Amino acid sequence: EVQLVESGGGLVQPGGSLRLSCAASGFTFSRYWMSWVRQAPGKGLEWVVNIKQDGSEKYYVDSVKGRFTASRDNAKNSLYLQMNSLRAEDTAMYYCARIYDVWGGYYRDFWGQGTLVTVSS
Amino acid sequence: DIQMTQSPSSVSASVGDRVTITCRASQGISNWLAWYQQKPGKAPKFLIYAASTLQTGVPSRFSGSGSGTDFTLTISSLQPEDVATYYCQRANSFPPGLTFGGGTKVEIK
Numbered sequence: 001e002v003q004l005v006e007s008g009g010g011l012v013q014p015g016g017s018l019r020l021s022c023a024a025s026g027f028t029f030s031r032y033w034m035s036w037v038r039q040a041p042g043k044g045l046e047w048v049v050n051i052k053q054d055g056s057e058k059y060y061v062d063s064v065k066g067r068f069t070a071s072r073d074n075a076k077n078s079l080y081l082q083m084n085s086l087r088a089e090d091t092a093m094y095y096c097a098r099i100y101d102v103w104g105g106y107y108r109d110f111w112g113q114g115t116l117v118t119v120s121s
Numbered sequence: 122d123i124q125m126t127q128s129p130s131s132v133s134a135s136v137g138d139r140v141t142i143t144c145r146a147s148q149g150i151s152n153w154l155a156w157y158q159q160k161p162g163k164a165p166k167f168l169i170y171a172a173s174t175l176q177t178g179v180p181s182r183f184s185g186s187g188s189g190t191d192f193t194l195t196i197s198s199l200q201p202e203d204v205a206t207y208y209c210q211r212a213n214s215f216p217p218g219l220t221f222g223g224g225t226k227v228e229i230k
Contacts, residue, residue: 044208044223045157045165047218047219050218050219059216059217061218104153105170105213106215107155107170107210108167108219109167109170110167113163114164
């Protein structure tokens with residue numbers, strides 16, 4: 001059974017840092033692109049970063065470029081998101097998701113339960 | 122970047138009604154489209170890929186159609202457990218991103 005379990009969320013002051021983790025199990029983690037997706041309170045889904053199987057390629061949404069860094073440890077089946085210079089507008093539930101490619105399309109087929117990040121003084 | 126626009130933003134219907142949600146891409150994406158269901162307080166769930174193929178375990182009352190720029194998600198007979206927000210997502214031109222639509226909230230009247 002595929003499982004993704006996020007952790008590391010919490011309350012942080014503006015300008016602060018936080019590191020999120022996502023522990024994966026039930027599939028060969030190293031074979032998949034992975035993604036962080038966030039959802040601000042009462043808002044829609046926004047992709048944050050997509051990271052290639054070996055971590056060699058990472059693509060960030062413009063609003064987090066230069067502040068957030070995604071990484072992965074395939075030996076530990078884990079995905080990470082280092083968030084620096086946090087702003088109030090980064091307040092959101094953060095989900096990790098597996099990206100599955102089929103017939104040439106790319107889909108987020110499994111999601112974790114999310115971890116809540118609140119940026120407030 | 123290709124933009125995804127959903128309509129309506131919310132819909133209220135009675136149990137047993139047919140509900141249709143629309144997703145429009147700013148440029149053609151063939152059939153590279155997914156639909157997700159997010160129930161209140163829960164993570165999104167993958168429903169449909171390649172515009173019309175149901176993920177395993179998804180009830181047959183859900184269906185997807187469309188190609189190019191215009192897509193629909195249809196619930197043929199709305200059930201109480203279908204109360205959720207539904208999102209489309211384009212699935213082509215990856216990387217860099219896989220953009221979501223703004224979501225459509227489905228409620229029971």
